[in-house]
Amino acid sequence: MNSPVFSYLDFIRRANFREQFAAFSKNPRRMLCHATLRRALFFCPIRAICQAHAKMPCKNGVNVVLFTHMIDTTILNEILPLVQKPARYTGGEYGETVKPGAALRVALCFPDLYEIGMSNLGCRILYGSGNAEDGIAVERVFAPDKDFREQMTKNGVPLYTLETKTPVSECDIAAFSLGYEMCFTTVLDMLHLAGLPLYSEQRDSLTPLVVGGGVCCYNPEPIADFFDLFIIGEGEEVNTEVYRLLERHRNAGGSKSAFLLEAAKIPGVYVPSRYETAYNANGTVAAISPRDDAPATVTKRIVRDFDSAYFPTASPVPSTEITHDRVSVELFRGCIHGCRFCQAGYAYRPLREKSAKTLIRQGKAAIAHSGCEELGLLSLSSSDYTELAALCDGLLPELSQKGASLSLPSLRVDRFSLELMRRALGLRKPGLTFAPEAGSQRLRDVINKKITEEDILNGLSSAFSGGWNTVKLYFMLGLPGETDEDVLAIAELTRKIYWTWKSAATDKKRPPRITVSTSFFVPKPHTAFQWAGQITPEEYMRRVSLLREELHIKNVVYNWHDAENSVIEALLARGDRRLSPVLERVWRDGGNLEGWSENFSFERWQNAMTDSGLELSFYTERQRGKDEILPWQTISIGVDASFLLKEAVRAETAATTPNCRESCSACGAAELCAENSVCPKITAGGAANA
Amino acid sequence: MLKYRLIFEKTDTAVFISHLDTMRTLQRIFRRADIPVKYSQGFNPHPIMSVVLPLSVGQSSLCEVLDFESESALNLKELPGRLTPFCPHGIRITDARLALGKISAIKWVEVTGTLYGLTQSPDLAALCGSGATITKKTKKGELQLTLSECVRQPELSANADGSQTLRLFISAQEPSFNPELLRQVLGYARAEYRRVSLRTADFEGWA
CATH class of the missing domain: 3.30.750.210 (Transcription Regulator spoIIAA)
Known part of the structure; x- marks a missing residue:
């Protein structure tokens, strides 16, 4: 056990702390129970209490394991009554894991509100699997909503973990879950609220190490400059190795650069600072060069035996309603x-x-x-x-x-x-959802979505005759090769669905509710359409209007996604490292929680792009050459680029796979060698046997 | 069919759980502890449970009341011990009994409050004796409440750290009175209120 190290405030107030402590527990031995400890500390008027895992002897000789630096929870008691849904910021839910004496503290940061983050199964898996490890505490951090953020800033409360109220800056790792491109500015805001410099190179000390994971990391380039490392693939498989390595380096007093050098050797770990990107005069990537012995490709890690993999059956149960309020x-x-x-x-x-x-x-x-x-x-x-x-x-x-x-x-x-x-x-009949994605069979063949009109109409015929009457249909507009006939085919299919209801419904007095939604296609990296250009927002809106005219059908409601949001999503999905300053600028101009449409401003993004001398359409609308170096090609998801290319060619002739x-x-x-997977077994030579 | 009553505490972080969320949380506590509660009949069955006298977010309480129905005979002595381990931090079931006493017999709530930033020291007793009124905002508009009807036996004492401790009885229902309304006459910056006990019209303990 390390010897106690106190911050200056602790030093001044240590005596006071002991008194507070004793007053809260009649039986001093009970202080070791962390529920009691929590209670004492929640009301303890000390801003920061004690450095990590130090033991402090009390007057009566009982050793008390103390928390790491904690924020002043009396301030929380003052500001929480002033904000909406304060139960999002307190922790203390049934089933949370509190490990006050852990040697390594990880702040699992979700760059959205509590009600979204707690609905995310991935976060629950990483929370549970990390806490299952000895000596490691994984604690939750969510982005504060506007009102609480304002109070935090006004009162000097740094971003803190829910479990022990430890400031994120005092944790060993700040691990961000990146599931959606529009969360990027929220990540910057959370780093700022934590009091950390935004850019990796500005953070000299080893801890807190800023780590990213999740599906957005399959193209981490737009946010590469902010992160120390990315975990490519399934976190429950890799995280512990990174945690343990960091713990060793921290205990040995190692430097961040030495740690990153070692970390880059862990399969599935991508250290962006070890790669340099050069650009051609036309703006495309000229070369991505790994420095020293950094691997040319980082391949995603997977849970190979999924059946026996860790699964959280005892997660925290929110005391307030969340978006997906279920297990x-x-x-x-x-x-x-x-x-x-x-x-x-x-x-x-x-x-x-x-x-x-x-x-x-x-x-x-x-x-x-x-x-x-x-x-x-x-x-x-x-x-x-x-x-x-x-x-x-x-x-x-x-x-x-x-x-x-x-x-x-x-x-x-x-x-x-x-x-x-x-x-x-039982009697409940929730709405039925179909995602044909495209209106015509030809375009569905192009995208390899193998649902036929017959499948949809037969399914709905059974549903309508069984008493269902609410149907939701999801389509995309702007898919590669889409023509006006394909757009109009959406209306045609919707009409057929209405006729199906007319002939099949048992109770014709209860009209059907048919909702058609279209989103704006966003080409994503590591897909067969990763080279495709996105159509212009004007063209998307023209297609929306075209469809809208044709969808004046009884009992049919048409919703379409906002074009501008999808343009920015397309920018970030396939962006490169030059976007880091753009993200910083958008955040400085107030961009935060932009997944919520009320916080999104297209103009802010346009300004930032213009001021950085970058062209939005270069990233969104441009059709990439098949031999072009793509910014994300250092990352491998296990699917070969040659396969994706083959799929892209098959798409052009509407050939299905x-x-x-x-x-x-x-x-x-x-070749990722999963057990019990659908894949053929790999022989020692590496070739697949059918 | 039996009607039961639980008394529970809501302190620490749990004070920030809203009334509706408290109801949902309690329903889940019962399900975790596997204690059968009677469900309403109909299309959307829900457990028959109610927390009486809603508590404002941010205020703590040592005497919250939950009434519920069950078709099984439950061991009242064991009930608090069976439920408390399944509660979030800050909620603790302290007593279980049959729901015999009428809720309508609760007239007063004993409340303590720690007041911060109190600049003047008004004579509360005199204020309550006079016809002074307080404005309460309701869904239907503003309501004028006479202090003397809503507040009894207020005592204010100074603490060492400069804060004040207020102890008083407030009207529990008809009209219900939120102690936060006292900010209008006391002008403090911040207060932490706690419900301590429930009383009848004669200020006797309510059971």
């Missing part, structure tokens, strides 16, 4: 379909299923622990789960006995799933 199990990771626009479909390859037995056990445990009313079955496409019927049979009796229900998102609508929903939900169960298309993901 979930993850049926499988990956997807067999290979839709050409879908980043998740490629990035989570290979497909790995959990056994129904495991899922039943985890589902029951999660419901029992949380007391939640709903268990969600999560996956990219639940109908593809091979043991779906057995899973529902295993879960439903216990759930219904507890008065809980199953939620089945991303289920294909057919007779089988309707029967399943009838059993799972079979799904992974029909036959292996040799995308390369088999």
Whole structure:
């Protein structure tokens, strides 16, 4: 155990602290129980108490394990009554993990509000798997909403972790979960609120190390300058190795550069500062050169045995309502379909299923622990789960006995799933969702989305005759090769759905509710469309108007996404390192929590781009050459670029590719060697055997 | 069918859980502890439970009341011990009993408050004796409450750190009175209020 080191404030107030402490506990030995300790500290009027894992002897000789530096919680008591939904900022939920004496403290930062972050299964997995390690404390940090942010700034409260109220700047790691490009400015805001310099090179000390992970890290370049390292792939597999390495370097008093040199050797770790990007005169990337012995390619890490992988069945249960207020199990990771626009479909390859037995056990445990009313079955496409019927049979009796229900998102609508929903939900008939993505069969072939009009109409015919009457349809506008006929085909399909209702519905007095939504296609890295240009926002709006004219159909509502938001998403998704100063500028101009439309300003982005001498359309609308060096090519998701290129060529002729169960298309993901995956086994030579 | 009543504390971080969220949290506590609660009939069944006298966010309490129905006979002695381990930090079930006493018999709530930044020292007793009024904003508009009807036996004492401790009884219902309204007459910067006990019209302990 290190000898106690006190900050100057502690030193002045140490005596006072002891008195406060004693007053809160009649039996001094109970002070070791951390519930009591928390209670004492929550009211303790000391800004910072004691350095990490120091032991302080008390008068009566009891050794008390103290918290790390804590923020002044009396200030919290003052400002929390002034803000909306303060329960988001207190911690103390049932099931949270508090490890006051941990040797390594990780701030798991989610760059959005509490209600969004707590709905994220990935964060729960990383929270639970990190805390399962001895001596490591993973604590939650969310972005504060505007009102609380204002109070924090006004009262000098730094960004803190919910569990022990430790300032993020005092933690060993600030690990950001990056799931959506529009969160990038929020990351900068959180670094600022934590009192940390934004750029990696400005942060000299080893801790807190600023780490990024999540699906946005498959092109980390726009945010590369802010982060010390990125974890490429599934965090539950890699994080602990990074934590342990950091702990060793910190204890040995090592420097940040020495640590990063070592960290870059861990498979799946990308250290952006070890790469240099050069640009051509036309703005494209000329070369990406690794410095010293940094690897030319960083390949994503995956959980190879998904069935036995860690799963959090005892997560914190929020005391306030969150966006997805339920517990979930993850049926499988990956997807067999290979839709050409879908980043998740490629990035989570290979497909790995959990056994129904495991899922039943985890589902029951999660419901029992949380007391939640709903268990969600999560996956990219639940109908593809091979043991779906057995899973529902295993879960439903216990759930219904507890008065809980199953939620089945991303289920294909057919007779089988309707029967399943009838059993799972009883009389409740939630809206049915279809994502044909494109209106015509030709364009669906282009994107390799293999749902036919017949599938949709047959599914809906059964649904309407079974009493369902609410349907939501999702499409994209601006897909590569889309013509006006393809756009109009959306209206044609919607009309057919209405006629299907007319002929199939049992109760014609209750009109159907058909909602058509279109989003603006955003080409994403590591997909078959990673070279494609995005259409202009003007062209997108023209197609929206075209469709809107045709969708004046009874009982049909048409919603379309805002164009400008998708343009910025496209900019960031395929951006390069020159965007870091743009992000900084947008944040300095007030950009924060921009996933919420009320906080988004297109003008702010336009100004920042212009002032940095960059062209928005260069990133969004430009069709990339097939031999162009792409900014994200240092990162490999296990799917070969040559496979993506082949898919891009097949898309041009509307040729479809079979799904992974029909036959292996040799995308390369088999070489990640997952167990129980859909992929053919790899022999020692590395070639796939069919 | 039996009607039960729990008394619970809401302190520490739990004071920031809103009334609605407290209800939802309690429902989940029951489910975790596997204690059967009667559900309402109908299309959207919900557990029959109610927390009486809603508490404002930020105020703590040692005497919150939860009434619920159950079709099973529950062991009242064991109930607090079975529920408390499943509560979030700051919620603690202190007592369980049959719901015999009428809620309508609660007339007064004993409240203590720590007041910070109190600049004047008004004569509260005189203020309450006079016809002074306080404005309460409701959904329907503003309501004038006579202090003498809502506040009894106020005592103010100074603390060593410059704050003041206020102890008083406030009207629990008809009209309900939020102690925060006293800011209008006391003009403090900030107050931390705590419900200490529930009393009948004669200031006797309510059971």
